[in-house]
Structure formats: structure tokens, C-alpha cells
Amino acid sequence: MMTEGKGMAPAVSADDRLEDRDTQKRSTLTIAGLRVGVLIMALLLWQFVAGAFDIEFFVSKPTEIWAQLQDWITSGYLLDNVGITLQATLYGFLLGAATGIVMGFVLGLIPLLGRLLDPFITAIYSLPKLALAPLFVLWFGIDLEMKVVLTAVIVFFLVFWNTYTGVRETDEELMDVLRVMGAKRRDMIRKVVLPGSLTYIYVGLKLAIPYALVGAVVGELIASNRGIGYILMSAAGAFNTAGIMAALVVLMLIATIMNALLNLTEVYVMRWKRAGR
Structure with missing residues (x-):
């Protein structure tokens, strides 16, 4: 039976690689969703502030x-x-x-x-x-x-x-x-x-x-x-x-x-x- 040598990095299995890809994909989707949320909030705030303070002519x-x-x-x-x-x-x-x-x-x-x-x-x-x-x-x-x-x-x-x-x-x-x-x-x-x-x-x-x-x-x-x-x-x-x-x-x-x-x-x-x- 072969044992892992001292200091040798463990082999990365195909399942581990797939799991890493899934994690990366979920992270990318999460960041994309947060970006959309930030954009929507910024637009809503802009719309409200421009109307509330009557500065539409400027912004x-x-x-x-x-x-x-x-x-x-x-x-x-x-x-x-x-x-x-x-x-x-x-x-x-x-x-x-x-x-x-x-x-x-x-x-x-x-x-x-x-x-x-x-x-x-x-x-x-x-x-x-x-x-x-x-x-x-x-x-x-x-x-x-x-x-x-x-x-x-x-x-x-x-x-x-x-x-x-x-x-x-x-x-x-x-x-x-x-x-x-x-x-x-x-x-x-x-x-x-x-x-x-x-x-x-x-x-x-x-x-x-x-x-x-x-x-x-x-x-x-x-x-x-x-x-x-x-x-x-x-x-x-x-x-x-x-x-x-x-x-x-x-x-x-x-x-x-x-x-x-x-x-x-x-x-x-x-x-x-x-x-x-």
C-alpha cells in the first residue's frame, strides 16, 4: 500500500475540482446579484432625492x-x-x-x-x-x-x-x-x-x-x-x-x-x- 510522502501535497480529486467550480459559480452569481441590488438602490435613491429636493434641472x-x-x-x-x-x-x-x-x-x-x-x-x-x-x-x-x-x-x-x-x-x-x-x-x-x-x-x-x-x-x-x-x-x-x-x-x-x-x-x-x- 502506497503512503503519501512527507511534504507531498495531497492529490486533488475530480470531485474536489467540481466542488470548487460549483463554489466559484455560486460566488459569481452572488456577486452579480449584489451588484444588481446596489444599482437598483442607487437609482431609487437618485429618483427620490431629485424629486424631494427639486434638483431635477441639475441631476x-x-x-x-x-x-x-x-x-x-x-x-x-x-x-x-x-x-x-x-x-x-x-x-x-x-x-x-x-x-x-x-x-x-x-x-x-x-x-x-x-x-x-x-x-x-x-x-x-x-x-x-x-x-x-x-x-x-x-x-x-x-x-x-x-x-x-x-x-x-x-x-x-x-x-x-x-x-x-x-x-x-x-x-x-x-x-x-x-x-x-x-x-x-x-x-x-x-x-x-x-x-x-x-x-x-x-x-x-x-x-x-x-x-x-x-x-x-x-x-x-x-x-x-x-x-x-x-x-x-x-x-x-x-x-x-x-x-x-x-x-x-x-x-x-x-x-x-x-x-x-x-x-x-x-x-x-x-x-x-x-x-x-
């Missing part, structure tokens, strides 16, 4: 915001403008993220180049990105290209710095072991550097999502007659607080959906981490 009411959203949806006004903002946000996000990841890897893998360009990149990064918007209007006009470029510039630096840090934080001892074993540079990049920097990359991408929306909306506020930014500007000009709040709700929903989709890609791309546990 509106959830019921008025919902009525405004319904009106925009049924007329098609919201869908048309959301499509414009989404287009600028997604194009700018993808362009900025792709460029940031590539540049982060290049400068991270070539230390001399990284040290050479670091002060220049830092100097450009220190500029308020939104202050570049008038210059982009001059260069690209007021069409979609200007919003895409502005969004891409904002996203680029967030993704670049995280990717660059992730590449520079690669385990040097592991790299040395692979060199001794005769691994080629491309193998080390594919099997060590890339997996090790993925966490940093996804942190940068998650940080970049709300800023991508900021870039697109600010571009629309500066020069556009369509998009969520234009809706915000029109509602503010008409002192339509419900319209402003409704536009902000739409922006929050877009950011939440984009984050959820990014989380799904992270789960798929980094499934090897869970498999190794």
Missing part, C-alpha cells in the same frame, strides 16, 4: 433619462450617432494598441534603442494629448481621420509603456537557462518574453479603453456634427440635463461592453496560466 431623474433614451432609440437618432463614435473609438483603439505593442517589444528587446529614444518618448508623452486636437484638425480636417488619430495617440502611450515594462521585466535567469540549452532568440521571445509580458499588455489595454472613448468624444466636441460628443454638446446647449445624462450612460455602456469583450480575449489568450495550476 435629472432616472425615469427622465430612460424616456430620453427611448425617444432616441425609436427615432434612430441614437444608433446613428453611436455608430460614428464606435467607429472612431475602435479604429483608434486598434491602431494605437497595435502600434504601442510593436514599439514596446522593439524598444524592450533592443535596450540601446530603448535608452536612446526614452527621453524623446517621455517628452511627447508629457504633452496633454487633448491639446493636440486643434493641430490634428489642421492636419486631418474634421472628418473621421482626426478622431481616429487623436484616439490612437492617446491609446498608444498607455499600451506602449505597459508593454515596454513587461518586456523589460522578463526573467533574465530563465533566459540564460534557455541560452545555455541552445534556444534561438525567436524561441525565447515566443516562449518567455511574450507570455511573460501578456499581463502587462492587458493592463495597458484595459486602461486604454476609457481613454479611447475620451479621444473620440473630445474630437467630436471640437469639430463634428455627429456622434455622442455632438449629442452631449447639443444637449448642453439646450440645457437638457436628461440628454446629457443619457449620453453619459451610453458611453458607460460602451466602455463596459468593450471591457467585457477584452476580458473574454484575455481568458482565451492566457488559458495556459489556468492549465498550469
Whole structure:
């Protein structure tokens, strides 16, 4: 009869794993239910306070915001403008993220180049990105290209710095072991550097999502007659607080959906981490 060795961790049975999954599922459902409860309580409190203290002009009411959203949806006004903002946000996000990841890897893998360009990149990064918007209007006009470029510039630096840090934080001892074993540079990049920097990359991408929306909306506020930014500007000009709040709700929903989709890609791309546990 075999006995468990000293210091050896006990084997985890299939039943234990299933029990852990069930516990995790129940915990997830409980948290989701609590979140819904908190949201409902906050909306009810908002509705009550706005009516009781007669401050609807300043904060509106959830019921008025919902009525405004319904009106925009049924007329098609919201869908048309959301499509414009989404287009600028997604194009700018993808362009900025792709460029940031590539540049982060290049400068991270070539230390001399990284040290050479670091002060220049830092100097450009220190500029308020939104202050570049008038210059982009001059260069690209007021069409979609200007919003895409502005969004891409904002996203680029967030993704670049995280990717660059992730590449520079690669385990040097592991790299040395692979060199001794005769691994080629491309193998080390594919099997060590890339997996090790993925966490940093996804942190940068998650940080970049709300800023991508900021870039697109600010571009629309500066020069556009369509998009969520234009809706915000029109509602503010008409002192339509419900319209402003409704536009902000739409922006929050877009950011939440984009984050959820990014989380799904992270789960798929980094499934090897869970498999190794």
C-alpha cells in the first residue's frame, strides 16, 4: 500500500475540482446579484432625492433619462450617432494598441534603442494629448481621420509603456537557462518574453479603453456634427440635463461592453496560466 510522502501535497480529486467550480459559480452569481441590488438602490435613491429636493434641472431623474433614451432609440437618432463614435473609438483603439505593442517589444528587446529614444518618448508623452486636437484638425480636417488619430495617440502611450515594462521585466535567469540549452532568440521571445509580458499588455489595454472613448468624444466636441460628443454638446446647449445624462450612460455602456469583450480575449489568450495550476 502506497503512503503519501512527507511534504507531498495531497492529490486533488475530480470531485474536489467540481466542488470548487460549483463554489466559484455560486460566488459569481452572488456577486452579480449584489451588484444588481446596489444599482437598483442607487437609482431609487437618485429618483427620490431629485424629486424631494427639486434638483431635477441639475441631476435629472432616472425615469427622465430612460424616456430620453427611448425617444432616441425609436427615432434612430441614437444608433446613428453611436455608430460614428464606435467607429472612431475602435479604429483608434486598434491602431494605437497595435502600434504601442510593436514599439514596446522593439524598444524592450533592443535596450540601446530603448535608452536612446526614452527621453524623446517621455517628452511627447508629457504633452496633454487633448491639446493636440486643434493641430490634428489642421492636419486631418474634421472628418473621421482626426478622431481616429487623436484616439490612437492617446491609446498608444498607455499600451506602449505597459508593454515596454513587461518586456523589460522578463526573467533574465530563465533566459540564460534557455541560452545555455541552445534556444534561438525567436524561441525565447515566443516562449518567455511574450507570455511573460501578456499581463502587462492587458493592463495597458484595459486602461486604454476609457481613454479611447475620451479621444473620440473630445474630437467630436471640437469639430463634428455627429456622434455622442455632438449629442452631449447639443444637449448642453439646450440645457437638457436628461440628454446629457443619457449620453453619459451610453458611453458607460460602451466602455463596459468593450471591457467585457477584452476580458473574454484575455481568458482565451492566457488559458495556459489556468492549465498550469
